[in-house]
Amino acid sequence: MIEILDPTTEAAAAQSIAWAPRPTALQGKRVALIQNTKFNSDQLLRRIGDILKAEYGVAEWKMYDKHNASVPAHAEIIEEIKKSADVMVAGIGD
């Protein structure tokens, strides 16, 4: 018999991710759209925003641009979104 060691990341026992509470409906919610700046990604998200307004009754949507497609959303827009939106949609435009 031999013993081998696990090469993968093992989550610490006490560690957990605190998910933001999910809304039960979109009626009257403020939506943030995060676009990754790839070609046409703004058009795709604008269409999604309009559908959310027309069919799900969201109050408004606002679009935020990442610095570029390959980096996570930067702190400034995350802070802004935390203050001014209830839900957000992040998408890529590949």
Place this chain on the structure above:
Amino acid sequence: MAAATLTSKRFTAQDEADAIEQAFAKGWSDGLPVVPPTEARVRAMLDAARLEPGHQVAFIRDRAVAVTAEKVAINAVMAGCRPEYMPVVVAAVEAIGDPRWSYHGPGTSTGGAGVLMIVNGPVARELDINGSDNLFGPGWRANLTIGRAVRLVMRNVCGSLPGLLDRGTLGHPGKLSYVIAENEAESPWTPLHVERGLRPEQSAVTVIASDAPHQFYNQLSPDAEGILTTLADDMRISGTVMGQSTYVVVLAGEHMRTIAASGWDKKRIRQFLFEKTHNSYAHLKRTHRMSGEIASGDEQKMRPLVASPDDILVVAAGGRAGAFSCYIPGWGSAKSSQAVTKEVKR
């Protein structure tokens, strides 16, 4: 050293063959058999790099993952590394965890980047890291296992699982291992790590998120300008074209000697290639690489392939015979992921 407890979960196998099959079954492998990571083998890795198991080698910010020396050592064992390779693996993992390399992009992107690792300094010769014939393989244990270890860390520790968080559309064979040494013994030029701020007697690894190598051929030219004109013509439309990525140019024996005989250094090579790889806006639009209609003046308006001559890294490596060299387009754009050089600490 390394007397501290290893904290990774343990599994029991009947024998080595069973352990190899378990590694496949548990999803720990890149598709090839692995060396079973026993405690003795893992400790030998840690001792060779003089690292405690809990030492944090890198922190992948975007994944919130701390990469410990213990996990790097386990994956280096599985890759088939000799213990003395461990400091090179550690330096490469430090480099891909550097915010300038920006793991989030090249670790995930549909662009399918490999981690090209260029090793410089005494360690390359001591570990027999190949910088000559059959540069990109096969044939050398150090070249194939060091890169494999880094990719296994990306898979097993950082979560870059093909099809899940590694979404490469095509990927390429360099994603298994992509390690070369600069041929400093025969090169007439300043080594890459010295150009990037280290001393010649230091050892270093430079990581670049990269596409596959593109070989080019020029058996005609007796001088630098001829060879590099061919290279520039091959390079001009390559990679993402519009992205302005980093490029690595690998000049092998014959081309290296011809270019050096013309008195050209790496700086002049970079400058020449920068100037000769511009594309006109009209061509970029005509070939659907740049959006928009062709406007007046677009035939004369030029866009460089790279943002700066310094984004072209020139490396002397490859076999002595043959009128071939290659260029390697970087992933994405240089502003999204930069080449990072780390000292190999021993």
